[in-house]
Every structure is written in C-alpha cells, then in structure tokens.
Amino acid sequence: MTQHDDRLLLIDYIADLKEPEVLALVAQRLQAGDDPLQIVQDCQEGLRQVGLRYEAQQYFLAGLIMAGEIFRGVMELVQPVIEELHSGNDTGLILLGTVQGDIHDIGKNNLTLLLRSHGFTVIDLGVDVEPEAFYRQAIEIRPNIIGLSGLLTSSYEAMAETIRLLRDDPSGTLNGVPILIGGSQVNEAVCKYVGADHWVTNAMSGVRLCQQLLSDEA
Numbered sequence: 465m466t467q468h469d470d471r472l473l474l475i476d477y478i479a480d481l482k483e484p485e486v487l488a489l490v491a492q493r494l495q496a497g498d499d500p501l502q503i504v505q506d507c508q509e510g511l512r513q514v515g516l517r518y519e520a521q522q523y524f525l526a527g528l529i530m531a532g533e534i535f536r537g538v539m540e541l542v543q544p545v546i547e548e549l550h551s552g553n554d555t556g557l558i559l560l561g562t563v564q565g566d567i568h569d570i571g572k573n574n575l576t577l578l579l580r581s582h583g584f585t586v587i588d589l590g591v592d593v594e595p596e597a598f599y600r601q602a603i604e605i606r607p608n609i610i611g612l613s614g615l616l617t618s619s620y621e622a623m624a625e626t627i628r629l630l631r632d633d634p635s636g637t638l639n640g641v642p643i644l645i646g647g648s649q650v651n652e653a654v655c656k657y658v659g660a661d662h663w664v665t666n667a668m669s670g671v672r673l674c675q676q677l678l679s680d681e682a
C-alpha cells in the first residue's frame with residue numbers, strides 16, 4: 465500500500481469512527497517512520513468529516529464525543545514521537561485558552577504540545593475562559609503573544625469581547641502584544657470581525673507564526 469493510500473485510509477477510518485483500525489494504522493505509520501505531524505493533519509481532516517456528518521445528521525453528539533476520544537488515543541501514540549523529533553530552543557511566553565462558551569480543546573492542546581516541544585513557554589488557561597480571566601492573566605504574566613482558540617460560530621462574540629478587553633487595557637501593559645485566533649472554522653473575515661492580528665487553522669503554521677512574530681520583536 466502506498467503512503468497516499470494510508471493517508472486516505474486513516475481519514476476514512478476516523479470519519480467512520482473505527483477506533484481500533486485508527487490506532488493500529490497510526491502505530492503502523494509511526495513504525496514506518498511517517499511524519500507524526502502529517503498523521504495529526506490527516507486526523508484533523510477525518511475529524512472535519514465527522515463534523516460534516518454531524519451537520520448532515522448522520523452522526524449525533526455521541527459521534528463527536530467518540531471522535532474526540534479517538535483523537536485522544538492517537539495523541540497518546542504520536543506525542544512522544546513529536547517531542548523527540550521537534551525539540552527546539554525558541555524562547556517566548558505564550559498565553560493560550562479556548563474562549564468562553566467553548567469547550568473544544570483538542571486543537572489547542574495540540575498547539576500547546578508543539579509550541580512547548582519547540583521550547584516556548586505556554587500558559588494554558590484551559591477551556592471556557594472568561595474574557596476577564598484572559599485579561600487578568602495577561603496583565604500578570606505579560607506574554608509575548610496571546611492565542612485564542614474557538615471552534616463554534618458562537619465563540620466569535622467571546623473572542624471579540626476578549627480582544628476588546630485586552631486592547632482597551634488602560635495600563636498599556638499589553639500594547640503591541642500580537643493576538644492570534646485559531647480553530648477549524650476561523651478565516652480572514654472572522655479575524656477582522658473579532659479584531660485579531662492573525663488567524664491560523666493548523667498548529668504547525670501557528671508555531672511558525674509565533675517564531676516569526678518573536679523574531680520581528682527581537
């Protein structure tokens with residue numbers, strides 16, 4: 465079987481919620497030396513398809529929960545390999561969290577893992593983070609970059625509110641701190657609407673963007 469077939473097969477297994485097949489194929493691909501980031505990318509596409517089936521009412525909430533569980537299992541296999549391959553000595557403090565009303569954290573956790581393995585220090589506030597909590601933490605730790613994650617359309621209001629609060633900081637402590645948003649559904653229009661500086665739909669692009677922003681700062 466070619467590498468291309470393996471990739472399509474993994475996407476299909478995830479879309480069909482075939483957990484044992486997913487885990488076996490991931491283990492096999494890692495064994496064969498496949499790039500763990502490519503494996504994660506393929507899983508992300510599989511999860512996108514699960515989402516589409518949910519929208520089409522072929523799956524229900526249980527399907528989304530199952531998909532999340534499968535991805536957790538994949539990360540257990542992939543994480544040690546990512547940590548081994550992607551060690552770096554980037555420096556910089558990044559404040560991350562999933563915005564209020566949203567509990568999706570798979571993508572954010574994945575980004576945290578990659579940032580840390582590149583050497584960044586990440587303070588992860590978790591999920592359903594109120595705008596005030598973001599603001600308080602930001603003032604306290606003075607991060608170099610702030611990242612907001614959100615996957616629901618309804619999260620954009622919380623992103624906008626959080627960014628308003630961060631930008632209106634009367635102390636001026638946060639002046640010029642870049643604010644990034646990420647999540648499977650964000651795009652340029654969302655970025656403009658919520659008032660962020662950059663948007664990203666892939667964790668590795670997020671890491672590269674952070675590297676770029678910090679080297680611009682230096």
Ligand code: B12
Pocket residue numbers: 507508511512513514515516518519525528529531532565566567568569570571572574575610611612613614615616617618644645646647648649664665666667668670
């Ligand atoms: C798994 C899943 C769940 C799981 C989440 C488990 C968990 N612990 O996260 C559970 C079951 C909890 C769930 C719940 C719900 N979900 Co849901 N879910 C998904 C699904 C299938 C996959 C999400 C995922 O993990 N993707 C994989 C990760 C790796 O990708 P990612 O999140 O995009 O992250 C990557 C990048 O975006 C980027 N990134 C992410 N964050 C950040 C932040 C920064 C700063 C940067 C730089 C980069 C970055 O890096 C990541 C890695 O590459 C999506 C489908 C989809 N298209 O995304 C629906 C989806 C997001 N869910 C949806 C819905 C509707 C819901 C519910 C409302 C369902 C319900 N009726 O209750 C609830 C809402 C709960 C809540 N209040 O948050 C809809 C949202 C539709 C919309 N337009 O609002 C989607 C799009 C499905 C669909 N197509 O309808 N869900």
